[in-house]
Amino acid sequence: MIEAKNVNFYYGDFQALRNINMEIGQQTVTALIGPSGCGKSTFLRLFNRMNDLIENTRLEGECVVNDQNIYNRSVDVDELRKEVGMVFQKPNPFPKSIFENVAYGLRVNGNNNKKSVTQRVEESLISAALWDEVKDKLHKSAFELSGGQQQRLCIARALAVSPMVLLMDEPASALDPVSTSKIEELIHRLKTDYTIVIVTHNMQQAARVSDKTAFFMLGELVEYSDTKKMFLNPDKEATQNYITGRFG
Amino acid sequence: MKQNEQELQFLKDEINQMWKLVISQVERSKQALLGGDTERAEEVMGLEKRVDAFDLKMDSLCEHYIALYSPVAIDLRLVLSIMKISLTLERIADYAVGIARYVADGDCAGFFAQTKKPLEIESMFENLLSMLTDSQVAFNSENARNAGKILAKDRKINEIYRNAFQVLNGQLQKEPAKIDCGLKMILTLQKMERIGDHCSNIVEEIAFYTEAKILKHKDRP
Numbered sequence: 001m002i003e004a005k006n007v008n009f010y011y012g013d014f015q016a017l018r019n020i021n022m023e024i025g026q027q028t029v030t031a032l033i034g035p036s037g038c039g040k041s042t043f044l045r046l047f048n049r050m051n052d053l054i055e056n057t058r059l060e061g062e063c064v065v066n067d068q069n070i071y072n073r074s075v076d077v078d079e080l081r082k083e084v085g086m087v088f089q090k091p092n093p094f095p096k097s098i099f100e101n102v103a104y105g106l107r108v109n110g111n112n113n114k115k116s117v118t119q120r121v122e123e124s125l126i127s128a129a130l131w132d133e134v135k136d137k138l139h140k141s142a143f144e145l146s147g148g149q150q151q152r153l154c155i156a157r158a159l160a161v162s163p164m165v166l167l168m169d170e171p172a173s174a175l176d177p178v179s180t181s182k183i184e185e186l187i188h189r190l191k192t193d194y195t196i197v198i199v200t201h202n203m204q205q206a207a208r209v210s211d212k213t214a215f216f217m218l219g220e221l222v223e224y225s226d227t228k229k230m231f232l233n234p235d236k237e238a239t240q241n242y243i244t245g246r247f248g
Numbered sequence: 249m250k251q252n253e254q255e256l257q258f259l260k261d262e263i264n265q266m267w268k269l270v271i272s273q274v275e276r277s278k279q280a281l282l283g284g285d286t287e288r289a290e291e292v293m294g295l296e297k298r299v300d301a302f303d304l305k306m307d308s309l310c311e312h313y314i315a316l317y318s319p320v321a322i323d324l325r326l327v328l329s330i331m332k333i334s335l336t337l338e339r340i341a342d343y344a345v346g347i348a349r350y351v352a353d354g355d356c357a358g359f360f361a362q363t364k365k366p367l368e369i370e371s372m373f374e375n376l377l378s379m380l381t382d383s384q385v386a387f388n389s390e391n392a393r394n395a396g397k398i399l400a401k402d403r404k405i406n407e408i409y410r411n412a413f414q415v416l417n418g419q420l421q422k423e424p425a426k427i428d429c430g431l432k433m434i435l436t437l438q439k440m441e442r443i444g445d446h447c448s449n450i451v452e453e454i455a456f457y458t459e460a461k462i463l464k465h466k467d468r469p
Contacts, residue, residue, distance in 0.1 A: 246250075
């Protein structure tokens with residue numbers, strides 16, 4: 001469903017990704033791990049063209065979502081981002097009510113039917129495991145929520161437009177263990193309906209939540225395999241050194 | 249060396265200490281049985297608590313390491329292997345104590361002396377001690393290449409054990425009054441055979457630690 005074909009990516013003269021080839025299956029959770037600056041977040045952001053916003057960058061190769069190279073001129077980036085949602089490291093709710101945060105994407109996409117929007121907001125909040133905590137205060141400011149709740153609100157906001165893919169860039173790194181656990185539980189449940197790619201610096205989190213793990217180093221994809229294998233018996237010495245904390 | 253690596257090295261050092269003690273327990277039980285040496289047998293029995301203490305200590309150290317460092321890959325395999333090797337060493341030491349108890353009873357000294365040669369007791373012990381020391385070398389060198397050679401010694405022990413029944417049968421037909429001593433000898437041989445099996449289990453753990461290979465429950469040549 002998602003595929004990188006011979007991907008090279010440059011920030012100016014600096015090559016951040018080197019000949020990445022990788023296929024990500026539907027309804028799986030794939031963790032991207034590696035030391036800071038290894039290119040994993042750059043790689044993640046390629047799949048909803050977030051890197052387009054950075055000046056003086058250049059991509060070679062293809063990033064395929066649903067059999068289409070998303071860097072083709074014909075691709076509408078707004079449409080792409082409906083298919084490929086993103087959740088960031090720090091929760092970034094809009095300065096609006098809880099309800100309006102989730103409804104925002106629907107309205108931007110032209111859905112102004114009150115009943116339909118209300119139903120979709122509820123469904124999204126339920127999917128994001130937040131409904132029970134906010135159903136009685138939907139019109140209060142999103143900033144009144146805790147950090148963990150705000151992050152789940154951002155996930156609900158991403159889910160509202162019914163994407164097929166969710167990209168998560170360290171979604172729990174700013175959260176306490178209880179909130180982290182809720183996000184991880186949520187990822188487990190969401191993978192039955194969504195394809196999830198997550199960048200994390202937390203090795204145990206990668207081991208817990210993902211089906212497959214990709215280890216990046218210096219812009220290269222060093223190893224990509226089943227998570228259970230990766231954390232018990234990786235093929236490459238560099239992977240073993242990284243996950244056991246020998247370097248990085 | 250990083251803190252994590254220091255802790256792992258400490259675990260290795262401790263399991264090596266335990267290994268050394270258990271080898272010495274098997275060596276002492278050999279001397280006791282072959283020499284009819286009841287004092288040596290008492291020594292083996294007296295040291296049992298030290299082995300037990302090591303076993304508890306290894307459990308505790310491994311639990312702490314897992315809780316504090318959440319090991320993965322080769323580190324995880326090492327800690328899991330150390331936990332199992334520690335348990336196995338403790339059982340080997342129990343068998344050494346069991347052998348020593350029969351010697352310490354002193355009532356079958358003559359029968360043991362008479363049968364030790366035809367039963368190839370010394371050869372069995374030599375193979376057992378060699379399995380223990382070779383597996384320790386394999387563990388420390390992180391090299392399971394000699395696993396086959398070590399496991400072959402277990403097969404040799406099993407062969408001696410199987411042949412022992414015929415030898416003992418012949419002996420007991422000549423001396424039916426010694427049936428109690430014959431039974432003790434069978435139980436002694438059985439303990440030695442079990443030590444061999446446990447040594448094989450240690451080799452399997454080393455293969456898991458060093459190469460992530462699962463040898464357990466696989467047919468061996």
